[in-house]
Amino acid sequence: xxxxxxxxxxxxxxxxxxxxxxxxxxxxxxxxxxxxxxxxxxxxxxxxxxxxxxxxxxxxxxxxxxxxxxxxxxxxxxxxxxxxxxxxxxxxxxxxxxxxxxxxxxxxxxxxxxxxxxxxxxxxxxxxxxxxxxxxxxxxxxxxxxxxxxxxxxxxxxxxxxxxxxxxxxxxxxxxxxxxxxxxxxxxxxxxxxxxxxxxxxxxxxxxxxxxxx
Numbered sequence: 001x002x003x004x005x006x007x008x009x010x011x012x013x014x015x016x017x018x019x020x021x022x023x024x025x026x027x028x029x030x031x032x033x034x035x036x037x038x039x040x041x042x043x044x045x046x047x048x049x050x051x052x053x054x055x056x057x058x059x060x061x062x063x064x065x066x067x068x069x070x071x072x073x074x075x076x077x078x079x080x081x082x083x084x085x086x087x088x089x090x091x092x093x094x095x096x097x098x099x100x101x102x103x104x105x106x107x108x109x110x111x112x113x114x115x116x117x118x119x120x121x122x123x124x125x126x127x128x129x130x131x132x133x134x135x136x137x138x139x140x141x142x143x144x145x146x147x148x149x150x151x152x153x154x155x156x157x158x159x160x161x162x163x164x165x166x167x168x169x170x171x172x173x174x175x176x177x178x179x180x181x182x183x184x185x186x187x188x189x190x191x192x193x194x195x196x197x198x199x200x201x202x203x204x205x206x207x208x209x210x211x212x213x214x
Contacts, residue, residue: 001048001049001050001051001105001106001107001108001130002049002050002051002052002053002097002101002105002106002107002108003041003045003048003049003051003052003053003108003110004053004055004094004097004107004108004109004110005038005041005042005052005053005054005055005110005111005112006055006090006093006094006109006110006111006112006196007025007038007054007055007056007060007064007111007112008055008056008057008060008084008087008093023060023113024037024113025037025038025041025111025112025113026038026060026063026064026067030115036067037112037113037114037115038064038067038112038113039067039068039070039071040115041110041111041112041113041114042067042068042071042075043071044116044119044122045108045110046075047123048108048123048126049108050078051078051079051080052068052075052078052079052080053079053080053081053082053097053100053101054068054079054080054081054082054112055081055082055084055093055096055097056081056082056083056084057083057084057085057087058083058085061081061083064081065081080100082096082097082100084096090109090196091209091213094107094109094198094205095205095206095209097109097202098202098203098205098206098209099206101202102202103201103202103203104201104202104203105201105202106130106133106134106199106200106201107198107199107200107201107202107205108126108129108130108197108198108199109197109198109199110196110197111195111196111197114195114197125141126199129141129199130199132160132199133199133200133201134201136201136204137200137204138198138199138200138204138205138208139198139199139200140155140162140194140195140197140198141195141197141198141199142155142157142192142193142194142195143192143193143194143195144192144193145177145178145181145191145192145193147178148171148174148175148177148178149174149193150168150169150170150171150174151168152168152193152194153165153166153167153168153193153194154166154169154174154177154191154192154193154194155191155192155193155194156189156190156191157189157190157191157192158188158189158190163189165194166191177191178191
């Protein structure tokens with residue numbers, strides 16, 4: 001399984017600590033300021049993925065390279081970089097990785113700026129996702145919302161099936177999503193924060209891209 005790490009963001013929401021040439025995923029804020037979120041992403045997924053594909057830009061390439069080497073030089077041997085001239089957001093970035101993969105390769109797409117504390121629950125979710133991805137499903141990961149947050153997109157789901165993706169809502173809409181979750185026994189849909197994490201076969205993803213966004 002390949003971990004596709006999306007690492008081209010500029011981290012503007014954490015400005016001025018985070019800047020274009022030192023975005024938040026590379027700031028060493030954790031483990032007594034010894035590790036960055038990017039490094040923690042590599043560490044977290046190294047036990048479940050046998051290869052890393054880091055998608056970033058030319059300005060951040062050497063930052064990523066240095067931080068991987070700090071962790072363990074063996075990670076470098078299993079890492080490939082795709083450098084974007086211009087950031088085109090998530091779908092095209094994943095497409096680059098899919099084009100560089102075999103049709104049946106399982107791609108585990110993750111941002112580089114997540115802080116995940118419950119690693120056991122995380123691995124359980126990844127294991128279940130892999131089982132579904134191997135059967136040809138496209139899998140997305142939702143986070144149970146704890147408040148009506150307007151900074152995240154939302155996933156509307158019916159059981160394991162995604163009904164719809166919703167863009168970042170206004171506060172009234174976000175409150176309505178949570179109210180519906182609290183009365184989910186009366187409704188079919190449940191709402192989750194969109195984590196930006198996905199899993200699927202490379203070929204399945206490209207087929208869907210060809211169908212919906214040729």
